[in-house]
Amino acid sequence: xxxxxxxxxxxxxxKLDGWLFFDHHHRDPIAGNVLELDPIALVxxxxxxxxxxxxxxxxxxxxxxxxxxxxxxGKKFLYAGWEELHKMxxxxxxxxxxxxxxxSPENNIPYIGLVDAGTIELxxxxxxxxxxxxxxVQKFEASWSEEQFQGHLDAGKIVDRITREAFQRxxxxxxxxxxxxxxxxxQWIVEQFRTGGLTTAxxxxxxxxxxxxxxxxxxxxxxxxxxxxxxxxxxDIFAKLNRSGSVYYDITWVGYLGERVPESxxxxxxxxxNARNAAIEFVKDAVAKKRAVHGWEVDRVAREAIRKAGYGKxxxxxxxxxxxxxxxxxxANMDGLETRDDRKITPHTCFSIEPGIYLPEFGVRSEVNVYxxxxxARVTGAIQEEILPLLA
Numbered sequence: 001x002x003x004x005x006x007x008x009x010x011x012x013x014x015k016l017d018g019w020l021f022f023d024h025h026h027r028d029p030i031a032g033n034v035l036e037l038d039p040i041a042l043v044x045x046x047x048x049x050x051x052x053x054x055x056x057x058x059x060x061x062x063x064x065x066x067x068x069x070x071x072x073x074g075k076k077f078l079y080a081g082w083e084e085l086h087k088m089x090x091x092x093x094x095x096x097x098x099x100x101x102x103x104s105p106e107n108n109i110p111y112i113g114l115v116d117a118g119t120i121e122l123x124x125x126x127x128x129x130x131x132x133x134x135x136x137v138q139k140f141e142a143s144w145s146e147e148q149f150q151g152h153l154d155a156g157k158i159v160d161r162i163t164r165e166a167f168q169r170x171x172x173x174x175x176x177x178x179x180x181x182x183x184x185x186x187q188w189i190v191e192q193f194r195t196g197g198l199t200t201a202x203x204x205x206x207x208x209x210x211x212x213x214x215x216x217x218x219x220x221x222x223x224x225x226x227x228x229x230x231x232x233x234x235x236d237i238f239a240k241l242n243r244s245g246s247v248y249y250d251i252t253w254v255g256y257l258g259e260r261v262p263e264s265x266x267x268x269x270x271x272x273x274n275a276r277n278a279a280i281e282f283v284k285d286a287v288a289k290k291r292a293v294h295g296w297e298v299d300r301v302a303r304e305a306i307r308k309a310g311y312g313k314x315x316x317x318x319x320x321x322x323x324x325x326x327x328x329x330x331x332a333n334m335d336g337l338e339t340r341d342d343r344k345i346t347p348h349t350c351f352s353i354e355p356g357i358y359l360p361e362f363g364v365r366s367e368v369n370v371y372x373x374x375x376x377a378r379v380t381g382a383i384q385e386e387i388l389p390l391l392a
Contacts, residue, residue, distance in 0.1 A: 002035050004051060004073065010139055011053040012192055017096035018052040019124065019136060028114040030133075030330055033141050035072060040348035043068060050074075050099075051090050058092045060085070078365050090126055099123065100133040100343070105243035108339050111322075111330050120316050124153070134343050142324055142331030143348040148247045149371065152323075152350065155241050156249040156369070156381045158196045163187060166206075167255045170227050171390040173330050180227050181212075182206040182219035189237060198239035199228050202327060205236035209362035212254075215317050229391070231257045232265050238327055248327045250352055251337055251381060252367035255388035268311075268357050269362045269387050275355040279319055279334065280379060283345065283353075283370055287377040288365050295351075302355045303336065311357045320352040326348060347374050 011019060021031040024046045030204070032039055035049060045062035047068055052058075057074030061067075066078060077092055079085040093099065104113035104118055112134045123130055144152070148329055166189055173180040186206040193200060206224050211217045212234035219225075227233060238250035256265060279302040286293035299319040305316045318332035318341075321327075332343035334351055345351075356365030364387075371382045 001069070002174040004057060005094055005360055007051050007136070007140060008053055011051070011100070013101075014100070014135065016053060016131065017098050018093070019100045019127050019133060020093070021049040021051075021120055022101065022115055024041055027116075028102055030075075030112075030114060030137055031139055033325075034137070035067075037068075037071065040060065041068070044254035048089065048092055050096075052096060055095075059335060060088050060092050079328055086122070089122070093123070093126060093128060097129060098129045098131060100128050100136055102137070103130055103132050104134065105132065109333075109341060109343070110339070111328070111333075113138060135346075137363055138322075138331045138349060139345055142322055142329050143346065144247060144324075144350060144371075145245075145348075148245060148350075149350075151241045151243070151246045152249055152369075152371070153380060155198060155239060156244070156251075159237055159239055159249050162196065163235055163251065163253055164190045165192070166235055167233070167253075167388060167390055170255070170257065172227050172234055174227065175391065181220050181224045182208060182211065182227065183224035186219050186228065189235075193239050197242050199242040200239040200248075200327070201239070204238065205234065207234045207236075207316045207363075210234060210360065212365075213358045213360060215356060215358060215363070215365070227257065229257050232364075233257060233385070233390070234363065234365065236365070236367065240325075245325065247325055247329075247350070248323050250323060250327060250367065250369060251382065252354055252356075252365045253384050253388070254364055254366070255390045257390050259392045261387045261389050265362070265364070265387055268322055268359070268362075269366070271306060271309040271311060272355050272357055272364050272366050273385070274309075275302040275315075275319075276353055276368065278302060279353045279355070280368070280370060280377075283372070284377045287345075287372055288375065290375075294344055295332040295334050295341035298345075298353070299336035299341075302334075302353065306355060306357060312360055314357045315355060316358060317356070319320055320370075323350045323352060345372055347372055350380070 048060040102114040208231040236252040240246040318335035322329035322331035354367030
């Protein structure tokens with residue numbers, strides 16, 4: 001059951017008259033998460049749920065799916081035809097002028113822009129001003145409980161161990177001159193997840209050059225590259241505990257299948273590391289001084305460090321993403337490139353910091369997770385300081 005009173009307090013603080021949730025065929029998972037609805041319940045008709053800043057909540061559901069929102073409190077309105085829906089909506093929204101919805105102006109934050117344009121037009125036709133629910137979503141959907149934070153740390157210990165063992169496995173196969181492909185190592189990692197009590201909706205990235213020059217490279221059963229001596233091996237590994245409500249832990253490390261890391265690789269890693277560290281310190285300092293900081297600002301700090309080193313055009317993605325029950329969560333992203341994420345970083349949220357440089361010959365990325373508490377920000381796992389020489 002969602003904390004309606006807490007939502008109403010946040011609405012009043014933001015000078016909003018209410019938060020309108022809308023869904024059809026589970027198109028808006030944020031609505032389901034915030035309202036704690038059954039994710040597999042039958043939803044073949046449109047429903048609306050309005051939480052006003054003050055007073056009783058109101059819901060509008062179809063007559064053949066009357067029980068859709070019965071888990072939520074509030075006054076129920078029913079409709080059958082579209083004319084009746086249009087007639088009932090003003091009653092549901094009565095007394096309100098400024099309404100938050102899962103809408104993002106110009107779709108600047110695609111994770112939030114989930115309500116279709118036609119429904120936005122319909123609400124505006126009722127003389128309501130629609131604003132983005134982005135900050136509310138971050139507070140009520142992206143914020144972690146203490147149990148989730150502890151689960152993140154627990155998952156992190158297992159992921160860190162599996163990452164170390166994956167590097168060791170690659171080194172062992174190379175030493176013994178035994179064949180091992182990117183795909184085979186990826187599948188071994190996935191099996192370790194299963195035995196370690198972890199799960200993931202997406203598969204980890206295992207890439208040697210030049211494939212690690214592609215940020216989202218996916219090794220395939222057929223055609224993935226063999227891992228050999230002299231290779232630069234990138235592992236992007238992410239998973240969460242296999243239990244309800246758990247949140248992800250997501251890291252990227254790089255190792256070299258040799259005794260001594262070539263300077264060409266070490267140089268690029270140093271630049272990436274400096275950008276990563278600059279972003280981490282920027283966040284830590286802001287949180288400690290209780291200074292508001294936005295996602296795009298963090299991206300700018302990391303990006304500027306790489307630009308000054310002369311590799312700006314090779315940093316082709318945002319600096320980091322929100323982390324939650326989904327790998328890419330609904331909180332603020334560290335993004336001033338793909339979007340200009342102007343959401344403030346708020347307490348009890350977590351995000352990645354993962355700058356990278358992707359050259360035609362090879363790519364390097366270093367990724368950590370940063371959790372923001374009430375008075376401090378912290379990296380939740382180990383921090384890579386240099387490329388690992390795996391055969392040393």
